[in-house]
Amino acid sequence: AEDGYELWLRYRPLAAPALAQLQTQARRIVLAAPDSPTLRAAVAELQRGVAGMAGRAPALRGSVAPGALLLALPGRAPAGVSVDWAALGPEGYVLRSLVLQGRRVTLIAASTDRGLLYGSFAWLRAAQTGADLSRLNERSVPKVGLRLLNHWDNLDRHVERGYAGASLWDWWRLPDIVDARYTDYARANASLGINGAVLNNVNAKADSLTAPYLAKAAALADVFRPWGVKVWLSARFSAPRELGGLKTSDPLDPAVRAWWQAKAAEIYRLIPDFGGFLVKANSEGQPGPQDYGRSHADGANMLAEALSAHGGVVMWRAFVYAPEAKDRAAQAFDDFKPLDGQFAPNVIVQVKNGPIDFQPREPFHPLFGAMPKTPLALELQITKEYLGFSTHLVHLGPLFEEVLKADTHHGTTVAGAVKAIAGVANIGTDRNWSGSQFDQANWYAFGRQAWDPDLAAADVAREWVAQTFTARPAARDAIVALMADSREAVVDYMTPLGLHHLMGTGHHYGPAPWVDNLERADWNPTYFHRASRSGIGFDRSARGSKAVAQYAPALARSWGDPRTTPPELLLWFHHLPWDHAMPSGRTLWAELVARYDRGVATVDSMARRWAALKPDIDPQRHAEVTAYLTVQAREARWWRDACIAYFQSVSGLPLPAGTRPPE
Template sequence: EDGSKLWLRYTPPEAIYDFSTVTMDETSPTLEKALKELNIAWQSFEGKDIQTSKTTDAGSLVIGTSKSKNITSVISSKDFDDLGNDGYIIRNINKGGKQSITIASNTDIGVLYGVFHFLRLIQTNQLSASINIVEKPKYDIRILNHWDNLDRTVERGYAGYSLWKWDELPNTLSPRYEAYARANASIGINATVLNNVNASPQILSKEYLHKVKALADIFRPYGLKVYLAVNFSSPKELGGLPNSDPLNKEVIKWWNDKAKEIYSIIPDFGGFLVKANSEGLPGPQDYGRTHADGANMLADALKPYNGIVMWRAFVYNPSNEDRAKQAYLEFMPLDGQFRDNVIIQIKNGPIDFQPREPFSPLFGAMQKTPEMVEFQITQEYLGFSNHLAYLAPLFKETLDSDTYANGKGSTIAKITDGTLRPHKLTAIAAVANIGEDTNWCGHHFAQSNWYAFGRLAWDHQLTSKQIADEWIKMTFSKDNGFVNPVKDIMLASREAVVDYMMPMGLHHIFAFGHHYGPEPWGDVPGGRPDWMPWYYHNADSVGLGFDRSITGSNAVSQYFSPLKEIYNDASRCPENLLLWFHYIPWSYKMKNGRIMWDELCYKYNSGVQQTRSFQQTWRQMQPYIDEQRFNDVKSKLEIQSQDAVWWKDACLLYFQTFSKRPIPSDIEPPVHKLEDLKKIKLDMKHHN
């Protein structure tokens, strides 16, 4: 077992529902994929191919759309009204004493999703005799963002080179392209941005568009639509125009022509993702125009073909203004100025995918503009593919956060899924952790984060526990002796990372460039302050933390009441965000009676102890699973717990030079010397 099968291993379940004959009276490429999937599963369960039939009498599984006679004879038309495009019904039907299960949808892709759901029920032993499931996704667009470069390196990717073999495309088609689309369809992901947001203009060249088309053709039957990240300067860089000013008629024409060309090659192309005027990339502001001017020009070009623009709000500049406030300050004045096929893509936190951040105050604040969340599945700031960090709890923390934008209960989930604001566009995105590695994600457990994102994009009401439960059963084993302890590890893992890296609201004290190890002392003379750890932690002899209260940067003012008051008041601010919003004296009394310095020590220590307990639990899991994956995970857990000690020692020894207080005696004493830790230089390239 090398992990290449992901959660689609189809090990025989305890009870097998007989679907040896499947009834289907329609056909389409997508419905063929549904049959193919049922066949893969049946082969794996019973070692035989399924049979197909066109008449209901023959089979115990009937699948089809609302256009199928078999389906409409058992499911009434009003049942389809609420399903939208992607929803489905899975229902057991008793007709003349004969039991069967029907999977029905308005569309063939809905049928495919229903089939995957049905197979998931079987694999997790949840298929009951009486079943009536009605499902539809919470978001229309459930999209992965690949930060893949055209030279096949992957920005912040830790699972090998890019899956997309640009040099071979469009002639040679790797079997992994279909495997990728199938895996996404199995969890309801229906869109993908193929290339890095730091986009090369080259992606829009004719040559590359034909490569993109080859991928789109493979993905289509799985309902996976292709989008591209575009470089705002493409008209100049690729088209040879003197500039890329969004109000320049020639530039507008260039984009209109380009859109026309794209759609002539890929008729169902999704649209553009844009990072503009951010981290040195070009954008409309280069010409004195606004983000709205830039986004609208692209939106107009795509509009005739129903394409959309996902415009990122990840913007900040070295200035006197707190980095955490900048996106809000830039985008709020533009609320209401965007075309209706523009959606603003906002990272979950106001800084940058840290192990823990408060949610970005832009959520809910832009009343007239559709907003979408961008998560990061790839663990840029959570130990790459070396650390086990199950991210569903992080995703849920954001989605369940109450913004109070429309009063109590205005969670980010409800703001972005259209429940509270009936926007035409709803979407949710995440930066992928997928690469060429055999196990796709570098760490076997990193697969769970791809899985969890898909499941939450479909239904953000699922719990982290439910998702972990399904994933473990399908990926590893259904034995409770394995499922329960491993689920406990997963559920504790993200908080453990927070504890050993950046507890209590600390953030961005990573080593410059690679974002793997600790470097709270980091300083590059003459470098950008907002890329330096001291900018964020502000440690000195009195205390630690970033004062974002009214007396500080006043970032709290960007939140709605009562949050702004709560965050502003150190005694009411959640302690897990204390040092995010406040500069706190070392001797400050925490709620549990400890002083802040001691609490910091205990948190780091607890993170380390947790990684040790993960190792201990895992060692007992050997009897339940294959040797290969057991050993792979075992050695990764070892790295993780060594890294946790590295983090703890580095941060505590460094902060101790300011606090001048002893590390409590019941805490594991540091094994490193600060001077040695400062010398560690990892060979990991990158700008911040």
């Protein structure tokens, strides 16, 4: 059945002439490298892929012959192979068609087993996407060394903000029962170059650090290891008190430090390549160093000390906001920027892409580029907490691209300013892993764009479509276009023009711009949009919260003035009268309504274009996507009509001339 279980590793039979080409290019596999679990994984994957696409698996042979796939490490490569091995680093690879002693072969070369694994997946990707396998010449080196999934998975298998079933990790049956699905999970990640997974929720339970759970985590680590995926854990800061029976978890207390050191040693005995801890501290009620009057740096450094002897890393999250802050968007910068230079070398400060919380559109977070002495991680959300869950078709590649390539004006892009990229996973026990077919593309885009932030989202989407739905150019490109349009559509029908956080309380699904009575003011949609009789928007300019001054001077200047702020961010930074003149010639009010309408129209067009693709897609997946698009078209209207009606009730303005009344 075409249920999507195989993700982008489908390896369906190729048609002529691609079939003949693959058969000539993959007649045997030759290893110029010592045997290892990772190489066995690579060879098994190549055999599986070729068997699927060409009907016959190439055997592993000792000698080079025409049509060989030659996997080579430095010092083992046959004469005639010249590769700049050092430039490949620990993960890069080369794919090259070449003639070796008169035989045409394909070289997959890397400095490490893991590089060969990534190169093997790249070759399979080339085969699945219809590349000319006789003329390969590709060299790829990841630009960011740590590329992690963050699972917000609880130990009871509920996934916080998860819309794809339960947690994959069957804690009850582990460590003795090891589901084959864990291997498929690791394969999928390896195919994208994802090299780490934080198994448990950042809203962590101390239990995950107890001996029984560590044994379970170790069993997963054993499965993931050949595929180059390291296990990490979220650590609860109060664990010394909760588990160790200590009176305190004060990071400067010697007994607390000793507890964490012993805990780290225990973990590394079980998981020698353990990645490290991810920590959410003093954020949304989680315990942290501030409970003891200590700083984020004190807390992070104490854990870093415990991990450093083992080569481990602390990812310390910067997602903090207190009810007292006058602008929630400004707080992380205010708290963390002064700590620049105070963190231990194995601490990475993990910053969400934007200063609020994974909205359909945010400006990039002002900490990027602003903490030159501190390694930073970029945290993206693959699960679509604020973008219609797994029900709405929203492709995140363009959102990821926007933030990765954003110029911080501190001399680097956001991608250039980070040492790690983390994605909050959208994976669960659903047969299709991600809750919907198209949500698989968000996992895919995350991995590929984290590996190479310079990639264009559309190119990555094209690869994904070719490997999943169809490689036929016309249909493939129609799907890619639909995916590309989907991101701006959700911005338009939920939160256009820089509006943010208008979603229903708690669950964050559907519109609720009217909510103004939550226990914390900074959770209310009215806090964010500030609509009144006179205008709308959050003033973060010099006249308002001044948060715009957290950006580099050139940006602070242009975003500090409504005339030079792009319409996409206008109401993020400014509070403006309803009749403010927009570049389109419309008033702000008319522009807002036009954008909501445009969002609905785009979803309708996506549904029409998908319907026209029926002959190109298998019935099961075509019907599944159609059903979701029907919901999305209805809910885009719900968003538009509720928001416009609410803003009208506040502004007292009539609908702009020419606006269709709600259906």
